[in-house]
Amino acid sequence: MLESVTEFRQLDLADTLLSALDSMGFVSPTPIQAASIPLLLTGVDALGKAQTGTGKTAAFSLPVLNKVDLSQHKPQAIVMAPTRELAIQVAAEIKVLGQNIKGLKVLEIYGGASIVDQMRALKNGAHIVVGTPGRVKDLISRDRLHLDEVSTFVLDEADEMLKMGFVDDVTWIMEQAPASAQRVLFSATMPPIVKQIVDRFLRNPERIDVAGENRTVSQVSQQFWIVKGVEKDEAMIRMLETEENIDASIVFVRTRQDTERLADWLSARGCKAAALHGDIPQSLRERTVDHIKRGVIDVLVATDVVARGLDIQRITHVFNYDIPFDVESYIHRIGRTGRAGRSGKAILLVRTNQIRMLRTIERVTKSRMEEIQLPNRxxxxxxxxxxxxxxxxxxxxxxxxxxxxxxxxxxxxxxxxxxxxxxxxxxxxxxGNRPLFYKGPDPMIAAIDREQQRRERRGNDDRGTRNERGGERRSNNSADWDTYQLQVGREQGIQVKDIVGAIANELGLSKEFIGAIKLAPSHTFVQLPKKMSAEVSAQLKKLRIRQNDVKAVVVEGEVLREHRPRNSGSRDGGRGGYRGNRDSNGGERRFDRNRGSDNRGGNRGSANSDRPRRPSGERSNNA
Incomplete structure (x- = not known):
């Protein structure tokens, strides 16, 4: 079926649907549509596996619309989505596809909107209901949403829905479904919880799997920039202003606080930007989405969940201000552009200790990202x-x-x-705040120079003394190190990874040139090489960590024990840094610098995650 269907007219769809597709300029179905529509038209249960942006909304909507009975006023199809935004998006697409069906009523129901208005709309009649599980269950429990005439249940983005904690709600709703109703489930992945729902509620489902080729990824040009030289906020404004063929864009951050902060920062510099996150009232969220569609704003700063399912034709660029926790989230993010055959561009801002995650994304998506340099001022x-x-x-x-x-x-x-x-x-x-010319040196140029000097230093070190095995290593003599006291500590929310990240990114020093670190409540001791260039020393004097001046000064005495050689026979096997708890003389944080995730804080995973343990008294900065 997948190979034989090349046009929508080959499918057994009503003329009203075919005329709507023609008016929208859609002639050929996507692979998921070509595989799904003929099966769903027969009424069988189905399990579809497809990534975002592949056209699966039309894949289940067209069969539902094809068999809708306008003479019935109770809902004939229930479509459940994980988020309000996706529910609104799906309902809007169903309305467009059914634009030529006179009298069709499609109703979206979700939390955050007036339940009284939704109950009134149900009383007046609705043929198709699209909603979030919580509100669907609520209205069924109130005896306002009746399922006795429902012939189709659809779970869209089932893996995300169940991951968000809707397992009990979805299970309860499916238990209320008429025995004769068709059950359709679409999911990008098939974790165990989704398999349990499938095994319990779907009856000998037909399986549709077009996930082998990720069309979204193939339609999106992907690039990355390694954070150095300037702050990420400054990097964002440079990219937004110099990218070619940019219309509208979404900037993904991890926390709700960052959406507001970055949107305000961009707006103050002339960008038409707005924040979108879960704490914003639903009416304002809808207005924000409408504004970016109409060109009132050009930049949407959003978290993952609220942007799930957004399909806005103006979106030409997706910026990953913060690297996502997993590959699936990355795919969903860049799926906001390059949809339905359109091309798009995705740019990832990645810190030096996140390169491993970058390579994982490349491996799983079977794509290769191009490294770019930030435009100079x-x-x-x-x-x-x-x-x-x-x-x-x-x-x-x-x-x-x-x-x-x-x-x-x-x-x-x-x-x-x-x-x-x-x-x-x-x-x-x-x-205003957008200079038409600059005075003084560009910190980006200095960062490129520091990177070149770092590579040259590494080359010189590689030509150093050979050890007894014929290998090469640098000296680990304590006389090669100076101990600096930084006037920041745990009281400012500072973590060891903040110290390492700031030194690596702002001074251009790799981990081989960062010695032992002792983190205390009001200050931090860190070992740095004695022979640093004048430029690096100058940068150290201006160093700021979490908006705090570090005011680094050299201290004398044994405030830190001697820096141990990396190949000293410890269990670390030379992987770098120290591991374990603080020592008995108070507060030294020993760590493995190759471990952990983001310098900006946060990591998710199992209980045995390799993230360094937080010292007592240290405040978490995770949202």
Whole structure:
């Protein structure tokens, strides 16, 4: 069936649906649609495995619409989705596909909206109901949503739905379903909990698996930038302003707090940005999504869950400000662009200790990301000037300019300046927080230079003394280290990984050049090489960690025990750093720098995760 169906007209669909598809410009079904629609039209139970962005909404919606009976006023199909946004999106797509079915009523129900209005809408009649499990169960329990005429139940994004804790609700709802109802489940993955639902409620389901080829990934150009030289906020504004062919974009962050903070930061610099997260009232979330569709805003800063299912044609770029915890989340993120045959672009900001996760994403998605360099400030300024020129070009023929020409003359007389100086003054005022040119060195250029020096130092070290096995290693003599006291500690929420990350990213020192670290409540001791370049030493003086000046000073005495050689025969096997608990003389945090996840905090996993244990008294920064 997958190979034989090449056009929608080959499928046994009503003329009203085919005409709607023609008006939308859809001629050929996607693989999931070609495989699913003929099976679902027969009424059999089905289990579909497909990634986001493959067209599965139409795959189950078209068969449902094809058999809808307009003379019945009770719901004939229930579609359940994990989030409000996805429920709204699915309902909207069903309405578009059924636009030529006169009298069709599609109702979305979800928490955060008035349940009274939803009960009133159900009383007035609805043919198809799309909702979240919690609200669907609530309305069934209140005897306002009746299932006696339901002929189809659909679970969309079942793995995400059950992962979010809707197992009991979904189970309860499925138990209320009429025995004769068709049951359809779509999921990107098949974890055990999904298999339990399938085994219990689906009757000899037909299996549809088109997950072998990830069409979303293949449609999206993927790039990454290794964080160095500038803060990620500054990096975001540079990318947003210099990317070619960018229309609208989604910036993914991990926490709700970061959505608000970054959206405000971008807005203050001239970007039309807005935050989208679970704590925002539903009405405002809907308005925000509508605004990006209509071009009122161009940048959506969002968390994973609320952006699940968004299908906005304007989205040309997806930026992963924070690397996701797993590959599946990454696929869902970049699936917000490159949908339904459209091309898109995804850019990932990755810290040096996250390269392993980057390679895992590449391996699982069977794709290769291109490393890019951040545009320098001159390129950003040039892009701003070009955009300003384009805007002025479109204005020069406007008739309303005549009144402003008169104002220019009056201003020249009032403040006694020539036209060129006045134009320069107005231009300076207009640029606001978005400079059209910069003065002073670009920190990005300095970061590139530091990277080059680091590579040269590594090359020199590699040519150092050979050990007894004929290998090469650098000296671990304690005389090679200085001990610095940093005026930040656990009281500021500082963790060892923050210290390592700041030194590695801002000073350009690799882990081989970071010695022992002792973390205390109000300060931190860290060993750094004696022979650091003048530039690196200068950067150390300006170093900030979590917005705190570290005010690094060299200290004398045995505040830290001697730095141990990495190949000293310990169980670490030379993997770098120290492991274990703090020592008995107070507060030294020993760690393996190759372990752990994100310098910015947070890691998920099982109880035996290899994330370093948090010392007593240290505050968590995870959201």
């Amino acid at each position: 001159d390129a950003v300024a040039a892009a701003r000037l070009t955009r300003l020129g384009q805007e002025l070009e479109s204005q020069k023929e406007q008739a309303t300019l005549e009144a402003f020409v008169e104002l220019v003359g009056k201003l020249q007389e009032t403040i006694d300046v020539d036209a060129t100086t006045l134009a320069a003054m107005l231009l300076q005022r207009q640029q």
